Each structure stands twice: as structure tokens, then as C-alpha cells.
Amino acid sequence: MYDLIIIGGGAAGLMAAVTAADLGGNVLLLEKNGRVGKKLLITGKGRCNVTNACGREDFFENIPTNPRFLYSAFAGFSNYDVMDFFEGLGVPLKIERGNRVFPVSDRAGDIVAAFEKALSERRERIKLVQGVQGMVTEILVDEEKNMIGVTADGREYGAANVLLAAGGASYPGTGSDGGGYKLAKSVGHTVVPLRPSLVPLVCEEKWCSEAMGLSLKNVTLTLSEGDKKIFEEMGEMLFTHFGISGPLVLSASGHIRKMTRGRFSASIDLKPALDEKVLDERIRRDFAEFANRDFANSLGKLLPRKLIPVIVRLSGIDGGKKVNQISREERKELVNLLKNLPLTIKDFRPISEAIVTGGGVDVNEINPKTMESKLITGLYFAGEIIDVDAYTGGFNLQIAFSTGAAAARAVCIG
Numbered sequence: 001m002y003d004l005i006i007i008g009g010g011a012a013g014l015m016a017a018v019t020a021a022d023l024g025g026n027v028l029l030l031e032k033n034g035r036v037g038k039k040l041l042i043t044g045k046g047r048c049n050v051t052n053a054c055g056r057e058d059f060f061e062n063i064p065t066n067p068r069f070l071y072s073a074f075a076g077f078s079n080y081d082v083m084d085f086f087e088g089l090g091v092p093l094k095i096e097r098g099n100r101v102f103p104v105s106d107r108a109g110d111i112v113a114a115f116e117k118a119l120s121e122r123r124e125r126i127k128l129v130q131g132v133q134g135m136v137t138e139i140l141v142d143e144e145k146n147m148i149g150v151t152a153d154g155r156e157y158g159a160a161n162v163l164l165a166a167g168g169a170s171y172p173g174t175g176s177d178g179g180g181y182k183l184a185k186s187v188g189h190t191v192v193p194l195r196p197s198l199v200p201l202v203c204e205e206k207w208c209s210e211a212m213g214l215s216l217k218n219v220t221l222t223l224s225e226g227d228k229k230i231f232e233e234m235g236e237m238l239f240t241h242f243g244i245s246g247p248l249v250l251s252a253s254g255h256i257r258k259m260t261r262g263r264f265s266a267s268i269d270l271k272p273a274l275d276e277k278v279l280d281e282r283i284r285r286d287f288a289e290f291a292n293r294d295f296a297n298s299l300g301k302l303l304p305r306k307l308i309p310v311i312v313r314l315s316g317i318d319g320g321k322k323v324n325q326i327s328r329e330e331r332k333e334l335v336n337l338l339k340n341l342p343l344t345i346k347d348f349r350p351i352s353e354a355i356v357t358g359g360g361v362d363v364n365e366i367n368p369k370t371m372e373s374k375l376i377t378g379l380y381f382a383g384e385i386i387d388v389d390a391y392t393g394g395f396n397l398q399i400a401f402s403t404g405a406a407a408a409r410a411v412c413i414g
Contacts, residue, residue: 004161006029016163018118019404022122051395053080056074164382188375198254199349201249287324
């Protein structure tokens, strides 16, 4: 009989296993992949943004879904505790723009390797079962709603406590295939409808495919719901065959709670460092230099090549018109277009392409101090399976680490 069985060897499950072992608990860690931390390997573009070094207030401002639920877990294991944890495992960290925290090596593999080493060093207290034998098919509960164990690969494992940390439904190839939600539902828990969070966006405009593969840096993306601006940030984005992607877009998508076609729009300021007056002067200088060129051949200094035909068409100015014939009013419209390139948001990309899953096990059915189920004694939840999600910047991994540590402490300390 184990003190704690953990279902899922991702960020939350790994943190819970190491924490529980260090507190004297005997742990069985079940992971259906052939290796733990598979999704960790692809986070932060393979660099692993482990947390964010911002202050407490800023941290919770970056959690749009059920932030109050996380107050106790974060207090018990904060972002600075996470940084100390990884430094203690021999992984030096660095803080970058936006207080994002990465390993100095820029390799997510170093984070996973550190966890694997930690498991190995605690093998007297942690038994790791991976692959098919680690695939849990049933959670076992007695008639009094007390935890008695799990079934995996036809084998029954007994435990008074089980932590369900099986991840969400995004990137199913990493093991986050939604199976944890089925297990939660099977024992009576409510699962708030799932939605993609931090995901590329599909646009109505067909011209996005013309600019496919074009990456824009130092642009400002604004997202609006009707007339209300709900997101605005400078950074990097990418055009795709379906619409837009990249860091700015993923961040913006997290502000869309309920997708409805035509409800959301976006605009790109291609030249945020220049106000309209300065941009107009810049264009006039280019036009003076290329006075005898066609309009379509005059924008090479101002715009990326792939975007030129799009801007020419959207500007309403004939591409064959000579630059010295362009009117002041036409130039004014061009400036406005460059400062407010419009897009109509049609939909999210599929949840399988999302970085994070929105929705999940209802927080009203979980004790926020211990992560224990209010319905079943001895059942705990941690990480993405819970109905909490945050914006990009290391906040979602911090949630996984904090909730995993909270569950382990509750089991081993009480």
C-alpha cells in the first residue's frame, strides 16, 4: 500500500512525487508515456519557461480563470520556491523580458533530466512505472466514497490517496489526451466544458495565406470584443495558412473566454515606434526617393516583401499608379492601414494545437488548500486537469508546480 499514487508524470505529477518523497511518503508514479515530462520538453519553444519572477499581484492578474482558487497553493509554493527548487537540482536559471524564467542553457531537456535524476535519487521512496503498464484505466473508490486505488494495465494498485495529474487535452501526442477528465467524470466529478487556451487564431481574411510564414517582430497586436479593447501588446507574431500565430497571438487568445464568429477582431500596428505624423513623413521620404516608380514597387524599404501586395490591395491605391501621383488623402489612408491592419477572428484552432486547455475539473469540488476532492476522500487533483489557466509567461507551469506541491504536502503532512 502506497501513501500516494500519482497518475501522470508531467509537471504537476513530478513536483508532487519529489515533494512527497522528501516529506517521507512512499509514492507510486504512473506515466503512460515511455518517459516522464514529455510535454515539458516542448514548453517555451523547447526552452521551458518554468515560472515568472513577477510579484504576487502581477502573478494573479495573469490568471483569468479562477485565480482565487490558487491563493493557498501559491502561498505554500511560490514562484521563488520553484526557482530555488530547480537551482537546488543543479539547474541554473535566468530571468528574461517579462520576468520569464528559463534554464540558463535554454534547454527544456535539462529540466526533465533534473526531474529524472531527482526520481532516481529517491528511488527508495518513489516507484516509477512507465509505458503501457503506467496507463490507468480506472480509479477505485469504496461505497463510503473513500479512495482505495487504481487499475493500470490490468493490475490493481492500492492506496489511501491518489493524485490525478494527467494533464489536459492539448498536444495529445505528449500524453495530454483528455483521459484524466474521463477518470474524473467516472467517479462523479463535474468537468467544466473544455476550450483551447493559448492557441493560434483562425481569421476570415484569405490574404493571411499569402503572407504565410512571415514572422513580424516588434509589432503591436490589439484584440477587441466589439468596441471593447481586451488585449494590446508589442512583440512577435506569425502569419499562417489559416490566420495568425506566434507569441502575441497565443497571449491574445487567452483573453477570449467564449468564441463566437464575428464577435472578436484584431488589428496590427506594423510601425508602433512611429506615430502617424512621423510615419507619414517617413512615407513621404520614400515616395520622394521613388517618385517615378509604381506604388507597388515603392514599399520595399517600409514593409516585408510578402506583405507588400496585401497592403497595396487593402490600401485601395492602384498598384500601377506612379508614386508622385498619390494624393495626400491616399497617403493618409495608407498610414492608417499600416497603424491598424484589420483582421476578423473566425475561430480558435483545434484544442489539440493549444498550449493549455481551458476548462477542467470544477474548482468548487476541490479543496483549494489541499487540492483534495470534496466528493471523495483521498482523491486529489493538480495541474492542467483543474479548471484554472493563465496567460503565457511561465504562469501555467507555476500553477502545475504549486498545486502538485500542495497535494503532496496535504497527503504527507496533513
